Amino acid sequence: MTVPDGGSTTADNPPPTRGEWPDDSRAGAVTDVPLLSRTAHDRGHLERLLPDPARGRPVRVLLVDDQRNVPVHEGPHGPALVYDERATYPEGAVYLGEADGVPYAALRAPRPDTVGGQPVSSWTGLRQVGAQLDDLDAGLLSQAIGIIEWHERNRFSPITGAPTTVERAGWAQRDPESGREVFPRTDPAVIMLVHDGGDRCVLGRQAAWPAGRFSILAGFVEPGESAEAAVAREVAEEVGIGVTDIRYVSSQPWPFPQSLMLGYVARATDLDLQIDDDEIEEARWFSRDELRSGTGPQALPPNVSIARHIIDRWVAGEFS
Incomplete structure (x- = not known):
């Protein structure tokens, strides 16, 4: 399933309303590590x-x-x-x-x-x-x-x-x-930017989202599955292509309700998208220029999310 802003969408966790989408549709300016860390806390004692x-x-x-x-x-x-x-x-x-x-x-x-x-x-x-x-x-x-x-x-x-x-x-x-x-549990989920090895990446949109709202692909890790295997499986399920060169980027806790997002980038082995309508409604290739200039998606994930963090870093040329 595509994850809108760093966390999963379920019946118990509906996506944000239209009013919650950010106005910023340009990528590439935000490259800091996402927030929501616990670096200032000490619960060890x-x-x-x-x-x-x-x-x-x-x-x-x-x-x-x-x-x-x-x-x-x-x-x-x-x-x-x-x-x-x-x-x-x-x-x-x-x-x-x-x-x-x-x-x-x-x-x-x-x-x-x-x-x-x-x-x-x-x-x-x-x-x-x-x-x-x-x-x-x-x-x-x-x-x-x-x-x-x-x-x-x-x-x-x-x-x-x-x-x-x-x-x-x-x-x-x-x-x-x-x-x-x-004890409290945490559900691991993978969230990944798939690129073509050049200047384009895949972004998808769920049916529940407003028109023009796109994000990178994501889904939950299944029992007995590695995070890297989940990346390959989710991409194949959602857009019907294979991936290689799967690389870890960073993680982010996302308490909606209890996910830990594991961020990756991966290179596509083929470019012909075959969209699974049960998973997402729309998916397209977008170029760095489209994301950088705001001429691509009408809305991208908010700056607080690991999804936006990964998109911005890819647009800035950190991943290839």
Whole structure:
């Protein structure tokens, strides 16, 4: 399946609406490593910190509403998350880690009128604001969304069906009948730019997307399959061509709901596209000039996504 912006699209995870597509249709300007990293977090001492992750210090809590939106304030240097500073670790929160001596947590909660006495410009989501946040906020937001999604989708034990209890500051659940622990899972998915060895690459479009919206190909890794084998299989399934010279580029967590995107580039062994209508609605070859000038697709993936990261790097000539 083609992945729109670094993550998978399923019945439980619909694609963004037309209003969420970025206006920027030109590629080649963004070559930084994608955001959504956890470089600022330290969860390695979780066992030592439990059962009091805050260790008596105020904890900064990121509130997440039922639409996966969070409070944001527009400051002079761009948007920033608004945290609710609590004197104690709140019941039901998930510990996110510690940065610069400050503990952070996420809490599913209805929208309050104010958040910690701080101004809130809007409540918005990861897709809309992720690319504009600094590394700390972007990492905290992606981590919070991912772990909260996991809890909401796994309220019952996969072993006995019994309601689970939350343990380890939100990073494990326990089946009360069997005593077994259940931990968060991550679904690996591959996302790949296929090029012709020259100046063209393949972009595809799902039927659910607005007309003119294109991205690189992607799909989930199946059981017993390597990531490289998944690249070759997905390309063959979606556009009917073979690939070689499959090379890893980078990865990105994408919590919609719980994917880890593994980015690749690959060279096509034949050029005649045979589109599988069950997978995608449209696929075409686009040249670097078309992507660079904006004369190709009307819309490309947003800057926060690994899809855009790979497209931009290819347009800039990093892959051949």
